Amino acid sequence: MFSKSSSRRDSQSSPKIEAGVPSILSPDMVVTGNLASAGEVHLDGTVQGDIEAQILTIGESAQVRGNISADLVRVSGTIVGSIRAREVILTRTARIEGDIHHDMLSMEAGARLEGMCRRLAAVMEKKGRRGQHAAANDAR
Numbered sequence: 001m002f003s004k005s006s007s008r009r010d011s012q013s014s015p016k017i018e019a020g021v022p023s024i025l026s027p028d029m030v031v032t033g034n035l036a037s038a039g040e041v042h043l044d045g046t047v048q049g050d051i052e053a054q055i056l057t058i059g060e061s062a063q064v065r066g067n068i069s070a071d072l073v074r075v076s077g078t079i080v081g082s083i084r085a086r087e088v089i090l091t092r093t094a095r096i097e098g099d100i101h102h103d104m105l106s107m108e109a110g111a112r113l114e115g116m117c118r119r120l121a122a123v124m125e126k127k128g129r130r131g132q133h134a135a136a137n138d139a140r
Contacts, residue, residue, distance in 0.1 A: 035047060072087045100116075
């Protein structure tokens with residue numbers, strides 16, 4: 001008897017956002033400012049700002065002017081800025097002006113990249129060496 005009333009309350013409570021449902025920015029959307037998501041983002045519009053997400057898909061019509069940080073980035077559109085991700089996938093329609101810091105990188109024929117590609121491990125090692133040199137110079 002009591003369980004029925006509590007289940008009715010649960011069904012009438014505010015809707016919950018399901019984990020795994022991507023946030024979608026449509027082609028007519030223009031965002032000026034930074035975006036942050038703990039989940040997946042699919043972008044088909046324009047963003048002028050930095051983007052942080054776990055999984056980021058840049059559609060063919062999308063344009064980003066800013067830096068990107070994610071676990072996985074799939075690019076089919078245009079990015080002016082750097083990408084820092086564990087895995088980066090550039091499709092044939094991708095256009096990148098900026099550096100890519102990655103663990104894994106794949107590029108389809110036709111993708112354009114104007115910038116440098118570096119493995120994340122190499123970037124971290126280089127920063128560590130700089131810190132060691134600075135500490136050694138400070139000790140002198």
